[in-house]
Amino acid sequence: MKTIIEPFRIKSVEPIRMTTRAEREAKLKAANYNLFALKSQDVIIDLLTDSGTGAMSAEQWAAVMRGDESYAGSPSYDRFREGVQALMPFKHIIPTHQGRAAEAILMSIFGGKGKHIPSNTHFDTTRGNIEASGAEASDLVIAEGKDSTSLHPFKGNMDLEKLESYLETHGDSVPIVMITITNNAGGGQPVSLENLRAVSELAKKHGKPFIIDGCRFAENAWFIKQREEGQQARSIRDIVRDCFTIADGMTMSAKKDAFGNIGGWIAFNDDSVAEQARVRLIQTEGFPTYGGLAGRDLEALAQGLQEITDEDYLRYRIRTNEYIIERLDALGIPVVKPAGGHAVFVDAKRWLPHIDPLHFPAHTVACRLYEIGGIRSCEIGSVMFGRQPDGTEKPAAMELVRLAFPRRTYTQSHADYLVEVFEMLKAEKDSLKGFKITKEPNLMRHFTCEFAPLAG
Numbered sequence: 001m002k003t004i005i006e007p008f009r010i011k012s013v014e015p016i017r018m019t020t021r022a023e024r025e026a027k028l029k030a031a032n033y034n035l036f037a038l039k040s041q042d043v044i045i046d047l048l049t050d051s052g053t054g055a056m057s058a059e060q061w062a063a064v065m066r067g068d069e070s071y072a073g074s075p076s077y078d079r080f081r082e083g084v085q086a087l088m089p090f091k092h093i094i095p096t097h098q099g100r101a102a103e104a105i106l107m108s109i110f111g112g113k114g115k116h117i118p119s120n121t122h123f124d125t126t127r128g129n130i131e132a133s134g135a136e137a138s139d140l141v142i143a144e145g146k147d148s149t150s151l152h153p154f155k156g157n158m159d160l161e162k163l164e165s166y167l168e169t170h171g172d173s174v175p176i177v178m179i180t181i182t183n184n185a186g187g188g189q190p191v192s193l194e195n196l197r198a199v200s201e202l203a204k205k206h207g208k209p210f211i212i213d214g215c216r217f218a219e220n221a222w223f224i225k226q227r228e229e230g231q232q233a234r235s236i237r238d239i240v241r242d243c244f245t246i247a248d249g250m251t252m253s254a255k256k257d258a259f260g261n262i263g264g265w266i267a268f269n270d271d272s273v274a275e276q277a278r279v280r281l282i283q284t285e286g287f288p289t290y291g292g293l294a295g296r297d298l299e300a301l302a303q304g305l306q307e308i309t310d311e312d313y314l315r316y317r318i319r320t321n322e323y324i325i326e327r328l329d330a331l332g333i334p335v336v337k338p339a340g341g342h343a344v345f346v347d348a349k350r351w352l353p354h355i356d357p358l359h360f361p362a363h364t365v366a367c368r369l370y371e372i373g374g375i376r377s378c379e380i381g382s383v384m385f386g387r388q389p390d391g392t393e394k395p396a397a398m399e400l401v402r403l404a405f406p407r408r409t410y411t412q413s414h415a416d417y418l419v420e421v422f423e424m425l426k427a428e429k430d431s432l433k434g435f436k437i438t439k440e441p442n443l444m445r446h447f448t449c450e451f452a453p454l455a456g
């Protein structure tokens with residue numbers, strides 16, 4: 001069959017409240033043009049993030065009822081641990097309430113002043129936890145990973161030469177080597193199995209534990225199966241196991257590829273590292289058989305891990321992005337190619353060259369997408385990265401609009417609607433003027449800052 005359908009039918013629905021353009025313009029103005037300040041009932045299609053926003057299956061909801069809420073020794077923990085170990089055969093599996101809690105624990109063990117921690121690209125909370133510990137975070141993705149026009153099949157790969165010289169230069173001050181699959185901050189681009197193996201070997205050669213941030217492991221394995229030589233006949237679960245058996249540990253946000261609305265974990269093989277992690281966990285999250293979660297959450301994740309590696313699901317998931325990218329491309333709208341795993345990225349610097357990066361072209365596109373069609377997206381550009389520690393402004397490397405897709409939540413007609421909104425925006429885009437920031441905190445400003453449109 002040529003047509004790829006959503007491989008599910010709908011048992012329980014959440015109504016979408018339709019609004020008019022005039023209503024949305026008023027809502028956005030009242031929110032001081034910050035999309036994070038909108039109420040979700042005022043959004044028609046919410047593509048702000050794929051984190052924790054997916055739909056749970058009937059089996060997951062059934063598992064929720066089986067949750068055992070015992071403080072210690074809950075069988076729900078055993079099912080969770082077995083679900084993780086079936087894919088990621090680490091000896092110690094420690095639940096946390098989210099990915100960032102796992103990162104905070106990891107950095108309490110390996111971080112600290114004077115340390116250097118490399119990755120392909122650290123996700124922003126990972127970087128935040130590294131820097132909060134006093135260590136330095138370095139991004140060593142291949143050059144193609146930063147070029148929105150490169151068609152390299154594994155744009156998330158680590159630059160192995162850079163990693164080798166980094167390990168030689170920084171020597172003992174490197175406590176661990178990390179890698180993020182898929183590379184979220186780099187557009188959801190995958191890392192090849194070959195690259196993972198090479199990074200693992202380099203880490204081993206230099207005596208460093210190799211830790212995978214595995215948030216989108218199933219999407220990454222799908223790309224390996226599609227694009228890497230010799231992987232086509234293998235099952236997703238076998239590919240996933242290959243990725244993790246060569247690592248010494250992992251961090252995970254179960255709000256991504258575990259179909260959870262909340263959850264995470266940290267895992268290690270080393271007994272003494274795991275013991276340090278558990279001590280920290282008890283201080284900050286909870287007892288080691290529940291972490292920061294309820295027994296019912298652990299059950300939902302154990303079931304989610306069964307479902308996330310389903311090939312029909314992954315085919316539909318990745319095809320959604322490809323489909324939207326093909327259609328936007330046909331409209332002449334610059335998009336990051338090839339399609340990543342969890343989101344479509346529009347290159348607003350190339351699309352709206354008349355708007356200065358410090359007048360936020362990607363934010364301008366995001367605001368107009370909301371006004372025209374009630375679509376909420378996320379700016380990844382100079383609003384997010386432009387403010388420097390000394391308070392000055394510097395344009396970000398790229399001005400991207402991210403349309404992140406909640407898992408199993410929207411259908412093809414939602415995608416067609418999105419394309420139509422872009423088509424309408426195309427007709428208006430040359431008249432757009434950009435924004436200025438009128439009020440901002442001094443850190444992580446994109447969540448709470450206020451904007452005013454620049455007058456034409």
Ligand SMILES: *Cc1c(COP(=O)(O)O)cnc(C)c1O
Nearest residue numbers: 098099100123125184215253255
């Ligand atoms: C979401 C995410 C995290 C952080 O996880 P939370 O559950 O949001 O705390 C870490 N790394 C990557 C790659 C992510 O996408």
